Amino acid sequence: MHIPPYHKKTTWQRFFAGTFVGGIIAYIIFIFMYGTMYETQLKENLALTSQVNDLKNQNEALLKDTEDLKAPVTVSVIEITIENAKELSLDSLVVPKLEALVKDEISHITGQSVSIVDEIDQLLISAIENKEFTIDDLRYNFTVQKLTISETVKVILEAESLN
Template sequence: MHIPPYHKKESWQRFFVGALIGAVIAYCIVMYMYGSMYEKLFAEILDLQDKVTELKNHNDALLKAKEDLDTPITVEKIEVDIVNDKELQLDNDTLMKQQLEGLIKKEIDHIVGQDVTIVSESDKLLESTIENKEISIDEFTYSFTVTKLAIITKTVIIEVKGEVSN
């Protein structure tokens, strides 16, 4: 039995080349869609992990406050804001910004549940804790300086200015 030599005909060659190019384009489209979906899910997971950590700290603080009903106002929440995120090119990269804010919160999460007056007295210690920590993510090392530290209410608000060092 003889197989016809379709590979020599120009019309079949065009068909095979078109099918190959179509397969490459379809593969690129599928990889782009998968990557963007994975990035959205990863951002959602990071956000939910931050919320779970925050709620656990809040729950621990409330349980401790319930045990000691005579305790004064305690710190319940920490908010971190990176002031110069556009200079660090983090305004488009929300994942990196969330990771940096989460690592800064993790560094000082021991203040959740403590008395506000004790935390306000040790504000210099908080500042030096944040400023002396260098955070490495994706081959970049970030160092931060505290520009604003507000400990008036149950929420501690910290504004930091970041710098990238090699």
């Protein structure tokens, strides 16, 4: 069987050249359309991703606010201040030790509800005033000048040396 020599006829050459050029043009158009569509999809995806992240952050903030409304306010920090440290000539290393001892004495109130701590404020004052704190063979007694109860319990003390 013999295959006819179509490549020699000009009409067939034009047909094959047109098919080849048309295929190339169709491929270029397809790539352009696909690239344009992919670009718009990518932009839309990025916009939706940022919108989802914003909504997640907003949702977390609202959930936290809801939890804060449900949960009672608790004591998180205790601040101790000794008013007359300079008058008693207390060493700058002794003052933080005394403050730490007083904090240890009332540390059980951290994590407690502010309303509960407010009810036992006299107990806290008594616990601080009725205990002697010893550092370097020197004994100290404290008088509570001011007690502020909120998320941060602030206690202002006046020290008295017992030696």
